[in-house]
Amino acid sequence: MSLLEVRGLTRSFYGVEALRGVDLDVRERTITGVIGPNGAGKTTLFNCVSGLVPPDTGSVVFAGRDITGWTPDRVTQSGLVRSFQVARGLPQLSVLENLLLYGDRQPGESLSLALLRTPSAMRREEEVRRRALAIAARLNLTRLLNNAAAELSGGQKKLLEIGRALMANPKLILLDEPVAGVNPTLTNEIGAHLRRLVAEGMTVLLIEHHMDTIARLCDPVIVLAEGRRIAEGSFAQVAADEQVQAAYMGRRRWAS
Numbered sequence: 001m002s003l004l005e006v007r008g009l010t011r012s013f014y015g016v017e018a019l020r021g022v023d024l025d026v027r028e029r030t031i032t033g034v035i036g037p038n039g040a041g042k043t044t045l046f047n048c049v050s051g052l053v054p055p056d057t058g059s060v061v062f063a064g065r066d067i068t069g070w071t072p073d074r075v076t077q078s079g080l081v082r083s084f085q086v087a088r089g090l091p092q093l094s095v096l097e098n099l100l101l102y103g104d105r106q107p108g109e110s111l112s113l114a115l116l117r118t119p120s121a122m123r124r125e126e127e128v129r130r131r132a133l134a135i136a137a138r139l140n141l142t143r144l145l146n147n148a149a150a151e152l153s154g155g156q157k158k159l160l161e162i163g164r165a166l167m168a169n170p171k172l173i174l175l176d177e178p179v180a181g182v183n184p185t186l187t188n189e190i191g192a193h194l195r196r197l198v199a200e201g202m203t204v205l206l207i208e209h210h211m212d213t214i215a216r217l218c219d220p221v222i223v224l225a226e227g228r229r230i231a232e233g234s235f236a237q238v239a240a241d242e243q244v245q246a247a248y249m250g251r252r253r254w255a256s
């Protein structure tokens with residue numbers, strides 16, 4: 001069954017067509033990869049799916065609900081969470097505080113209720129704290145809990161970014177370049193974490209330029225070029241696809 005169904009998604013910026021009618025499905029419990037040359041529209045796709053940028057036309061259906069045009073908050077609360085290419089969060093705060101920051105609201109809970117220090121609000125705070133500690137433990141961040149986020153290595157920041165997303169209890173997690181600039185050891189570790197999450201029932205959609213990671217983790221792999229989906233299949237299939245090769249070659253010629 002498809003957890004995410006994107007149909008006919010288009011989006012232009014000042015006449016530049018970043019997405020030109022993208023259709024794609026993300027099946028439950030897969031790690032689906034999105035690749036494509038720079039400027040292909042990958043980040044715009046994530047922005048439109050996660051509510052950051054409204055699409056011009058087309059639809060996004062998540063877990064059977066049409067979420068097209070929903071605000072990012074509402075999308076998050078529905079169980080679809082994204083991370084960013086450049087880690088967000090507050091650098092001055094500790095790892096634990098960064099995790100707590102993103103676990104303070106559950107689906108259906110209003111902010112005013114969360115601010116009242118009623119017994120149930122306090123129980124809830126305790127529960128969020130427990131969840132933050134559990135997530136830190138599973139991502140091997142426990143020994144860094146009291147470090148400021150700014151002090152983390154690039155790879156550890158990526159892990160924190162994943163942890164932050166997990167705090168929202170997502171069904172689907174969108175990761176924009178989760179191993180870019182990360183050393184090989186931590187890259188493998190991040191891959192193992194993602195596999196484990198999927199084994200436990202989660203679904204992952206990720207953008208990545210690091211082809212080894214895509215080859216090892218992702219099935220299927222979707223290829224975007226110039227705002228269109230030009231191929232989909234196993235990594236071996238898309239890597240052998242002439243249109244895909246041409247898209248990458250063409251870009252390289254332009255870029256150099």
Ligand SMILES: Nc1ncnc2c1ncn2[C@@H]1O[C@H](COP(=O)(O)OP(=O)(O)O)[C@@H](O)[C@H]1O
Nearest residue numbers: 013016018036037038039040041042043044045
């Ligand atoms: N907020 C924006 N304003 C103007 N142009 C944008 C914006 N976001 C993306 N674009 C343009 O849309 C195209 C696709 O960009 P993007 O989605 O970032 O591609 P990718 O992530 O595949 O590199 C590019 O030409 C980019 O300059």
Ligand SMILES: [Mg+2]
Nearest residue numbers: 042043044085
């Ligand atoms: Mg991008």
